[in-house]
Amino acid sequence: SQQGEEDPQALSIQEGENATMNCSYKTSINNLQWYRQNSGRGLVHLILIRSNEREKHSGRLRVTLDTSKKSSSLLITASRAADTASYFCATDLYGNNRLAFGKGNQVVVIP
Amino acid sequence: DTGVSQNPRHKITKRGQNVTFRCDPISEHNRLYWYRQTLGQGPEFLTYFQNEAQLEKSRLLSDRFSAERPKGSFSTLEIQRTEQGDSAMYLCASSFRDSNTEAFFGQGTRLTVV
Numbered sequence: 001s002q003q004g005e006e007d008p009q010a011l012s013i014q015e016g017e018n019a020t021m022n023c024s025y026k027t028s029i030n031n032l033q034w035y036r037q038n039s040g041r042g043l044v045h046l047i048l049i050r051s052n053e054r055e056k057h058s059g060r061l062r063v064t065l066d067t068s069k070k071s072s073s074l075l076i077t078a079s080r081a082a083d084t085a086s087y088f089c090a091t092d093l094y095g096n097n098r099l100a101f102g103k104g105n106q107v108v109v110i111p
Numbered sequence: 112d113t114g115v116s117q118n119p120r121h122k123i124t125k126r127g128q129n130v131t132f133r134c135d136p137i138s139e140h141n142r143l144y145w146y147r148q149t150l151g152q153g154p155e156f157l158t159y160f161q162n163e164a165q166l167e168k169s170r171l172l173s174d175r176f177s178a179e180r181p182k183g184s185f186s187t188l189e190i191q192r193t194e195q196g197d198s199a200m201y202l203c204a205s206s207f208r209d210s211n212t213e214a215f216f217g218q219g220t221r222l223t224v225v
């Protein structure tokens with residue numbers, strides 16, 4: 001069954017604004033990963049954050065992890081039209097990439 | 112090696128027919144995963160291999176589904192006696208065995224059962 005649940009499900013923002021998505025999960029994890037998927041395409045890995053990490057950055061992306069609340073957030077700063085995509089969080093319980101995905105966040109960036 | 116390759120990209124089949132998909136992982140990766148994704152949902156885990164050994168199968172993988180990775184390189188996923196409910200995107204991913212390493216996904220095979 002799917003473990004991650006993203007909130008909000010759909011987000012529409014103007015180019016240049018920041019976009020924040022949250023993900024909650026139910027059980028203890030080894031790591032949590034965020035992926036992006038453009039319509040009808042495969043998934044692209046964005047960031048992996050380990051259970052003993054609290055924050056991680058990659059370019060315009062910032063991910064936080066709060067294991068006490070079993071939640072994570074993905075922040076995209078200074079969004080661009082090319083950021084329009086679905087964003088998924090996925091939990092890895094044992095560090096073996098056997099991932100449990102949430103339902104995803106549809107983000108639309110309006111030029 | 113430019114990434115994980117899946118073939119075919121699209122497959123339309125009649126209900127009751129058998130279909131087979133192929134996945135070529137990144138050559139250095141010893142782990143290979145299959146996921147299924149239906150419209151509006153996140154991918155769901157089906158099975159994974161470490162080299163040629165199939166280490167886990169999801170309950171989603173009914174007896175009509177079989178996956179192989181005979182030489183520890185490419186993998187095939189076969190669906191026998193397809194049903195309309197099998198229509199989905201089938202995604203393959205690969206990774207190193209080491210913990211906390213990212214998985215790389217292919218573009219997927221979209222199956223439509225008519």
